[in-house]
Structures are given as structure tokens and as C-alpha cells.
Amino acid sequence: MAEVEESSKRMFAGLSDISISEDIPVEGDISVPVRSQNADDDFSTLDEPVKDTILRDLRAVGQKFVHVLYPKKSSALLKDWDLWGPLLLCVTLALMLQGGSADSGDDGRPQFAEVFVIIWFGSVIITLNSKLLGGTISFFQSLCVLGYCILPLTVAMIVCRIVLLGSISSISFVVRLIVVTASFCWSTFASTAFLADSQPANRKALVVYPVFLFYFVIGWMILTFSPSP
């Protein structure tokens, strides 16, 4: 310990005459002038053609889809979150689940607004819950993760639609049940892989349960969907 002090004293011997008196307020800027090098890049995104912007965003969304389909411990979904993917998935799902009017005689299928509201308010409530339980993830990051993890359920919806194009029988019901159950488990597993890390270890179950319930309700809406005759 004494040796370390000696060596550090020797190292800083030359600086001994620099001292900051306590009555002078220490202030300064921490703005890094690295900006000037990126100035051209950032400035030019306003000038680039719209096609480039859209393609870049689509590529980012597609990359996140891949991350959801093969959930590994990566931080791509968390670091640069965006809400385009969730919006796209939510609108697709709501359009496909859309029912006719209540007067048409068939049992009331969910309206577009119902599915939309369920997905977004469900995500908000789960996010608030995980924040209240002491999570370190931010509000929009959590919305992003939950929205992107609806992808397996959307794929299941498309498969169910295709299966329902054939005959409506018990075999088709079993097939749909298997597909929806598998995709629901996949969604839950994928989202907990991202969300549970931000919680203290013993409270993971408390955060996982609402996520389970949320995807269960969406999966059940998909399973009970029947097309109009």
C-alpha cells in the first residue's frame, strides 16, 4: 500500500503545483467536437431520396424480425428501438382479425379498434408493471420488445387463415390449436429473453405472468377466429 502511494506520488509530482482552490467553481463543457466529422452524414439524410430512407428503416425492422425469430441474448432490439415494426404487426393482425358488424348475425368477432387497443394498452400495462417492480428497461424499449414479439402470432394467424381456406373440421381445429400454441410459447419465450434480464433475479416470475396472459389473450383471439361464410 505504501509503495503504491509512493509511486503515485512520483507520477503526479510534476502536477503538484496545479491545484484547484475550492472557491472557484469548477465548470466546463463536455461537448465532444466529434460531431463535426459526422456532420456531413447526418446532414445528408435530409437530402437523400425517400426510397433510401424507407429502405433503411425497412432493413432495420427486418433485422429486428430476425432477432425475434431466433431469440438470442442480443441487444439489437433494446439499443435502437423503434415502433415501426410493432405498428406494422399490430395493423396486420387487426386487419386479419377484423369482424363484420354485430348485426350481421355471426358471433361478434373483434373489431379492428378492439384488437388495436388490446395490443397497445396491454403493452403499456405490462411496461408499467415491470417498471413498478423495479425494472431497468425504459418505457419505449419495453413497448418495442413486446410489439416485435407479436411476430410469431401474426405468422400463426396467416397459417390459420390458409388452413381455414380448406374445410372447417376438427382436424383443422387441431392443426390450428397446435400452431397457435407453438407460436404463443415462442412469443412468450422471446419476449422474456429480452425483458427478464432487466429485472432482479427473484422477481422474474412476476414480470413473466402478465406477458403470458397478454400473449394468451391474443393467441386465443386468433384461435377462435372464424371466417365469414
Next chain:
Amino acid sequence: MSASQGSTNTNTEPWGSFDDNIIIQGSGSAVIDMENMDDTSGSSFEDMGEIHQRLKEEEEVTAEAAATEEDNGEDGEFLGMKGLKGQLGRQVADEVWQAGKRQASKAFNLYANIDILRPYFDVEPNQVRNRLVESLIPVRMINFPQKVAGELYGPMMLVFTMVAILLHGMKTSGTVIREGTLMGTAIGTCFGYWLGVSSFIYFLAYLCNAQITMLQMLSLLGYGLFGHCMVLFITYNVHFHSLFYILWLVIGGLSTLRMVAVLISRTVGQTPRLILCGTLAALHMLFLLYLHFAYHKMVEGILDTLEGPNIPPIQRVARDVPVVANAVVNATIKSISAVLQSQ
């Protein structure tokens, strides 16, 4: 203003250096100068406009100087100069964004602070599990005020679970909601019961001098919904009336008894105890009865009372009564006229 003029004066470069502009805006500064910290800091756009104007003027001056310096060749600083316009614009926009963000976060912290609710969600999974099980076990000791946990995680999750179960029940019974949505009705019913009955019983408890807080009442009733969830989950899938009645009495009764015992232990006097506990018991048991019968698949009922080939197998009685009654009436009249004609 004086700071900027002072720094320009001490500058040796003819066109002014970048540090001036960075210091002037102060947007990247990590140190908050407390002298300038007042309620209007950064909130008036006139200030922004003024800063913007000043920057524009300086930019013109520096651009003029840059034009004369162009033959200096490639220079790191010169490249930066060219990007100065973009940098200025961006820093002004940044300043505006920071100002707006500060205002919004002030308003948010005032009105929507979720940290108020944080202590009520401070639970462990095994605590929640224990409380769920305890909600079906009535306490024996009613002479001593029983402890009620004041948490909101368990009750909220139970209410959402009941919404999901109710949705399933409504779907399988073929309920058609005309003025509204299925989801809205389910959420409204469950949350309305939890919040409404809790408030009502809390009000009665206040009248009857019972020692219970609103949070404890919410928590107690929320955990009391665990029994409801179990009964509904079983009976929406297995349709036997006798099974439902048995479960209603046993599980519904146990959960009601627990809540009643806790309330009795916290109230003095026979009449207040009777009022409070009678009301709670009635509301709790009747709610379960209502949830079962409102969304009930009445297939068995139809097959028992009406037999006929022209009646489709799955039909809800309550809504199709006019149609079925008409069919029955028509059949009866036809048969009577046939009998009369044959005579």
C-alpha cells in the same frame, strides 16, 4: 451576451473559433449554471429566436471570413467550418428540443408520477403465492385485528385474469354485444366490481367504524377474486349446474368467509359487524352467480324443453325466444287448423 462578446474579443483568429459558438449555445454543457436556473429558462421561444438570430449574424460574418480563407487548402478546421451551418442549425434544434423536454418532464413528474405506486408492488413471488392460498382459508381468531397485506400486484393480476376468463366465457356462449365491444364489457365488469365494491364497502366501513384502509380493502377484495377465477375457469368449460352450485357454495363461500372474518376482527359491535359483513357476503356471492348465468351456454336448456327437427342444435334461448316462440305458435296453429279441417 456579455460572455460571448468577451470571448470574441480575446480571440486571435480573424474568423472566430468554434469554441465560441459551442460555449455560446451551452447546449452540450453537462454543468448547469445555477444562476440561470429559473422557471422561464429555455421556455420562451423568443429567447430561442434571439439566439438563432445572433447565430445567423455570426455565421454570416464567419462565412465572409471563410471566403477569404479558402485558398488555405485542406485543413481540419476548414472542413469543420463548412459544416458549421449544419452544426449551428442542429444545435439550435437541440436547444429547442431540450427546452420542450424539460417542460414535458416537469409536467409529467407532477401529474403522472408512478413512483407513488411503487411501494405497493414490492412483492416476491412466494409472497403472492402464499396470499393466494390464504385467501381461501378463513381465519379463526376474530377477537384480534387480522393483518391485511397492502399490495396491489396480486389483485391487479387477478382482475386481468378474470377479464381473460370472462372473455373466454362470453365467446363460448356466443354472446353478442350490440352497443359496445366484448373486451370493453369484460374489462368494465371486472374493474368496476373490484373498484366499485371496494369503495362501497370502504364507505360502509367508515360508517361502521371499522379499522380498515382503502388500500387494504382493495387488496382484500382483489385476493377474494381468486376463488371466483377458479370457479369460473372450471364451470365455463364443464357445464354441469350441480357442479357449479357445489363450487359456488364451497369455494365462493370460503373466500367470502375469509373476507368476512377479517372485517369482523376489525369491527366492534354486533350491528355494524352484521351490516358490513352481510353486505359484502351478499355482493360477493351474487357476483359469482351473475357471472356464471349471464354468459352461460344454454344448450342443455333448449334440448330439454323443445324438441323438433326444424330447430337448429345450437341456439341461445334468451335472444331467440321470439323466433322459437313464433315457430312453436305457427306449428300449433297449423296443427290445430289441420285437425279442424279434417273434422
